[in-house]
Amino acid sequence: xxxILALVLALAMVFALAACGGKSADTASSSAPAADxxxxxxxxxxxxxxxxxxxxxxxxxxxxMQYANYVQxxxxxxxKTYEVKLEIVDNRTTAENGPSAxxxxxxxxxxxxxxxxxxxxxxxxxxxxxxxxxxxxxxxCTNPQVTSDCDVYYRxxxxxxxxxxxxxxxxxxxxxxxxxxxxxxxxSDYDQGLVYYFTxxxxxxxxxxxxxxxxxxxxxxxxxxxxxxxEGAGVIFAPVSTNYAQLxxxxxxxxxxxxxxxxxxxxxxxMVVESAQGKAVTVDITTFYQEGGNAEFDxxxxxxxxxxxxxxxxxxxxxxxxxxxxMGYDAYFTALEALKAAxxxxxSAVLAALPGVHYTGVSGEIAFDEIGDAKRDAxxxxxxxxxTGAWDFVTIQGVN
Numbered sequence: 001x002x003x004i005l006a007l008v009l010a011l012a013m014v015f016a017l018a019a020c021g022g023k024s025a026d027t028a029s030s031s032a033p034a035a036d037x038x039x040x041x042x043x044x045x046x047x048x049x050x051x052x053x054x055x056x057x058x059x060x061x062x063x064x065m066q067y068a069n070y071v072q073x074x075x076x077x078x079x080k081t082y083e084v085k086l087e088i089v090d091n092r093t094t095a096e097n098g099p100s101a102x103x104x105x106x107x108x109x110x111x112x113x114x115x116x117x118x119x120x121x122x123x124x125x126x127x128x129x130x131x132x133x134x135x136x137x138x139x140x141c142t143n144p145q146v147t148s149d150c151d152v153y154y155r156x157x158x159x160x161x162x163x164x165x166x167x168x169x170x171x172x173x174x175x176x177x178x179x180x181x182x183x184x185x186x187x188s189d190y191d192q193g194l195v196y197y198f199t200x201x202x203x204x205x206x207x208x209x210x211x212x213x214x215x216x217x218x219x220x221x222x223x224x225x226x227x228x229x230x231e232g233a234g235v236i237f238a239p240v241s242t243n244y245a246q247l248x249x250x251x252x253x254x255x256x257x258x259x260x261x262x263x264x265x266x267x268x269x270x271m272v273v274e275s276a277q278g279k280a281v282t283v284d285i286t287t288f289y290q291e292g293g294n295a296e297f298d299x300x301x302x303x304x305x306x307x308x309x310x311x312x313x314x315x316x317x318x319x320x321x322x323x324x325x326x327m328g329y330d331a332y333f334t335a336l337e338a339l340k341a342a343x344x345x346x347x348s349a350v351l352a353a354l355p356g357v358h359y360t361g362v363s364g365e366i367a368f369d370e371i372g373d374a375k376r377d378a379x380x381x382x383x384x385x386x387x388t389g390a391w392d393f394v395t396i397q398g399v400n
Contacts, residue, residue, distance in 0.1 A: 042082040045105040047115035052093025053241040059314040064328025078343040098124030119143030120189040126150035135351040147372040154372035164197025172205040177234030194239035221251035239264035246275040253279035270320040277389035289323035294362040330361030
């Protein structure tokens with residue numbers, strides 16, 4: 001469907017250009033920044049949380065884009081050199097705030113949007129982007145509906161069905177666990193989706209699962225840990241935001257949970273791993289990138305973070321490279337490839353070019369399938385080193 005849409009958009013552009021004095025009536029073309037009007041500036045929208053439950057992760061994802069913009073601040077489009085300007089808005093984590101933040105970006109005449117950290121807010125913003133005809137490149141929003149329900153949304157990360165199955169296989173086959181307990185926040189599309197896919201895969205392998213939910217704003221997870229222990233669970237799978245992950249680690253340590261805490265990509269945060277330091281817990285997670293995967297990128301961004309007090313603060317106070325930061329970096333360069341392929345700053349042209357974009361990033365090869373999803377077949381597994389407060393690489397895991 002997206003390939004058909006891209007072809008239609010490309011043909012529409014040809015006919016619009018051929019028409020004498022004509023102008024396309026669609027919203028995308030009427031609001032798009034033309035080369036002369038932009039003064040040599042092409043705008044990339046950044047649709048990310050900077051506050052709310054996912055604020056910490058959103059800030060780290062933005063850091064990757066900002067560093068990429070520092071590395072390459074210009075792009076050649078249609079034979080002209082453009083300065084690339086990041087237009088950043090705070091979607092405040094929640095789906096309720098997504099449409100207004102997305103509308104703000106549309107008012108800034110961006111050619112393409114990057115984000116968001118968080119699937120629910122991405123889906124909410126997607127409706128606005130689709131109405132305006134502006135393409136969006138998801139960075140770490142893993143729910144299938146982000147792209148399946150929105151023709152303008154593409155993404156560079158793996159999906160929840162894949163990640164949930166990877167974690168189920170890891171728990172059952174590698175850890176040798178047959179009983180699992182899951183914990184998710186009520187109303188979170190991300191949490192609930194991953195729990196569903198994990199549960200289905202774990203049961204198919206022969207395991208048993210007990211599912212529980214907690215209300216937003218919960219601060220005490222002791223009772224949930226004790227429930228998991230009563231179930232005889234060998235793992236607790238909790239695909240939750242950073243702040244809840246820290247609270248779950250605290251409770252598991254306090255209640256002497258002897259199994260493994262399984263986290264998803266949202267746990268790949270320096271504040272999470274530091275909260276495990278000095279505690280008798282085992283924390284294993286899936287993620288998109290492991291520090292050390294690309295030495296040039298790692299050294300460059302560490303130098304940049306250490307030279308910028310705001311960047312260091314937004315990274316949690318140190319220079320540890322988060323996977324979402326690497327993904328933000330790759331998303332920026334994927335957007336540049338789409339702009340170059342389009343030969344135009346028109347959103348409709350960028351959208352038409354996206355299906356054919358291929359980019360080799362620090363997180364791996366990036367190309368899109370017919371839905372607009374990245375062709376990814378493996379995830380990094382990392383474990384918290386409770387002595388050093390850093391992540392240690394375990395393995396690269398597929399679904400088999």
